[in-house]
Amino acid sequence: MTGTGKGVPAGVALCSETRVPATLRAVLRGFDSAFVLLSGRGATSFGCAMRYAAPTSIEEAVSVLAGDVHAQVYAGATDFIPQLRMGRPEPGVAVDLKRIDRLTGLRREGDSWVIGAATPSARLGEEEDLVAELPGLVEAAALIGSDQIQSRASLGGNLCNASPAADSVPAMVVNNGRAVIAGPAGMRTIPVASVVTGPGSTSLAADEFLVEFVFDRPPPRTADAYLRFIPRTEMDIAVVGAGARLTLDEAGRCREVSVALGAVAPTVVMVPAAAGILVGHPLTDEALKRVAAEASAVCNPIDDKRGTKAYRRQVAGVLAVRALRLAADRAARTGS
Amino acid sequence: MSRTHVTCTINGDPAEFLCDSDQTLLDALRDVVGLMGVKEGCATGDCGACSAILDGRLTCSCLVFAPEAEAATIETVEGMAGPDGLHPLQDAFLEGAALQCGICTPGFLVAGKALLDRNPDPDEEEVRYAIAGNLCRCTGYDKIVRSILDAAAQMREAAPAS
Ligand SMILES: Cc1cc2nc3c(=O)[nH]c(=O)nc-3n(C[C@H](O)[C@H](O)[C@H](O)COP(=O)(O)OP(=O)(O)OC[C@H]3O[C@@H](n4cnc5c(N)ncnc54)[C@H](O)[C@@H]3O)c2cc1C
Ligand code: FES
Ligand code: FES
Numbered sequence: 001m002t003g004t005g006k007g008v009p010a011g012v013a014l015c016s017e018t019r020v021p022a023t024l025r026a027v028l029r030g031f032d033s034a035f036v037l038l039s040g041r042g043a044t045s046f047g048c049a050m051r052y053a054a055p056t057s058i059e060e061a062v063s064v065l066a067g068d069v070h071a072q073v074y075a076g077a078t079d080f081i082p083q084l085r086m087g088r089p090e091p092g093v094a095v096d097l098k099r100i101d102r103l104t105g106l107r108r109e110g111d112s113w114v115i116g117a118a119t120p121s122a123r124l125g126e127e128e129d130l131v132a133e134l135p136g137l138v139e140a141a142a143l144i145g146s147d148q149i150q151s152r153a154s155l156g157g158n159l160c161n162a163s164p165a166a167d168s169v170p171a172m173v174v175n176n177g178r179a180v181i182a183g184p185a186g187m188r189t190i191p192v193a194s195v196v197t198g199p200g201s202t203s204l205a206a207d208e209f210l211v212e213f214v215f216d217r218p219p220p221r222t223a224d225a226y227l228r229f230i231p232r233t234e235m236d237i238a239v240v241g242a243g244a245r246l247t248l249d250e251a252g253r254c255r256e257v258s259v260a261l262g263a264v265a266p267t268v269v270m271v272p273a274a275a276g277i278l279v280g281h282p283l284t285d286e287a288l289k290r291v292a293a294e295a296s297a298v299c300n301p302i303d304d305k306r307g308t309k310a311y312r313r314q315v316a317g318v319l320a321v322r323a324l325r326l327a328a329d330r331a332a333r334t335g336s
Numbered sequence: 337m338s339r340t341h342v343t344c345t346i347n348g349d350p351a352e353f354l355c356d357s358d359q360t361l362l363d364a365l366r367d368v369v370g371l372m373g374v375k376e377g378c379a380t381g382d383c384g385a386c387s388a389i390l391d392g393r394l395t396c397s398c399l400v401f402a403p404e405a406e407a408a409t410i411e412t413v414e415g416m417a418g419p420d421g422l423h424p425l426q427d428a429f430l431e432g433a434a435l436q437c438g439i440c441t442p443g444f445l446v447a448g449k450a451l452l453d454r455n456p457d458p459d460e461e462e463v464r465y466a467i468a469g470n471l472c473r474c475t476g477y478d479k480i481v482r483s484i485l486d487a488a489a490q491m492r493e494a495a496p497a498s
Contacts, residue, residue, distance in 0.1 A: 049358065050357050050358040051357050052340065052357035052358075052401060052403045054403070054404070054406075076399070077399050077400065077401065078381055078399050081360065081380075081381075081398070081399045081401075082380040082381060082399075084358075085379055085380055090358060094357070094358070094401065096401070096403075096404060098404070120393070122393065145381070145469065146384065146468050146469020146470075147394050147447070147450065147451075147465075147466055147468070147469055148381065148384055148387060148394050148395055148396045148399075148447070148469040149381060149396070149399075149469065151390070151393035151394055151395045152393075152395055152396075152399060152400075
């Protein structure tokens, strides 16, 4: 562990000079980002503006956050570092969560899967039983960037970065994921769907962070799927992402269904009408056509270089149906 | 200026360096440790020129803070050649003309090694996915893909049959 051997707690901050006043810091940062743009390199700024802390327990992380209002947690830094490069101000302390065991593992616990918030997404695909039980969640995590990125990118970072296009989020939401949050008052658990409040913003307080995600293990004849549409096969941001999870009955009729769409609104949107259309019925072409129309209708997309609003709406319908079919095929194969 | 002291293993050797808290591992490896094989193409995770294997996983060293290397094991292109000569991937790249300007080459070699470490017999599609995080502006990728497949075949031949 890092530590100065001079009585500084392991992992905590190794920079002791007086903090630069906030206003001066802002000015210097303005200069800094200009420098980044001009030189193309976010070279180390001035001295030791940003400290680094690597707590090894949840309690230690909570106290680092409580001790500095300018602290920011991070996991893989695959969003965090590029954002600093773009000129976003450095936090006072960057709190690396990856040295806390509970945040970097994944385990089956009774009827649940528990995935540490800082676990690299590559880990998910290495866990055979998880791949078998939540294939849609694993395929969503496997779509995040290249192998290099997947060695680091976490579900916690993907969610808390709060990009509307984050790939793992629709898959977590259709699986009714819960997020366990630590803070000065202890732990609390909320639905994944209520973490993100808009692009770049979450409902977490500044002194809170995500510890882990909890997913129910699927009952019989239940499966999930996630599909993303991008203009190329790798390394791009979703034009639309669609997650689906459903449970079939013995006769192949839909018993429960959940559909969530990414990149088509400021936050992930559900398609609640899918349940009304499908529950109690087989997945006929006619029923799925109605689901597609409902999926298109709930979108509130933007126009950008990846697609127009109309295009995104249409693709959302198509992708929702494909994800449902894939989930249904998988659910049928899981047998009774 | 107070700096962080990092102790780690680089290419099999114990190493120590001093870095700033907000310095990237890429900058520390190049500017402090003196390993120039990690290249900076973009500094934002898109090009893979800075690829290094960190604790057994392929990473972009531009997206790692240098202090995170404490107690870690790091492999770079400098560690690939053995006492008997170049790594089979390096030979195959030379043989197959898989480079032109060469700035992307260390990244491709390290990504190729990370692939072959876990999958000695990849098919072309697996190779293409494994190098999807590496950009090359010169070769058009085909020779790189074929060279990785050639190296894999050679390594399988050289390995004692199991
Ligand atoms: C080349 C490249 C390709 C990419 N491709 C994709 C892609 O295809 N799909 C996709 O969805 N994303 C993609 N991304 C974005 C990014 O990799 C993902 O969003 C990733 O999941 C972020 O995880 P992280 O652990 O690296 O987050 P970090 O960068 O560590 O953190 C991101 C944000 O979340 C906060 N945070 C992190 N962990 C926690 C926690 N436990 N509690 C509270 N807040 C936390 C941080 O403060 C920060 O604001 C890509 C990025 C790059 C560089
Ligand atoms: S320099 Fe790291 S990915 Fe381009
Ligand atoms: S050989 Fe020039 S970028 Fe690849």
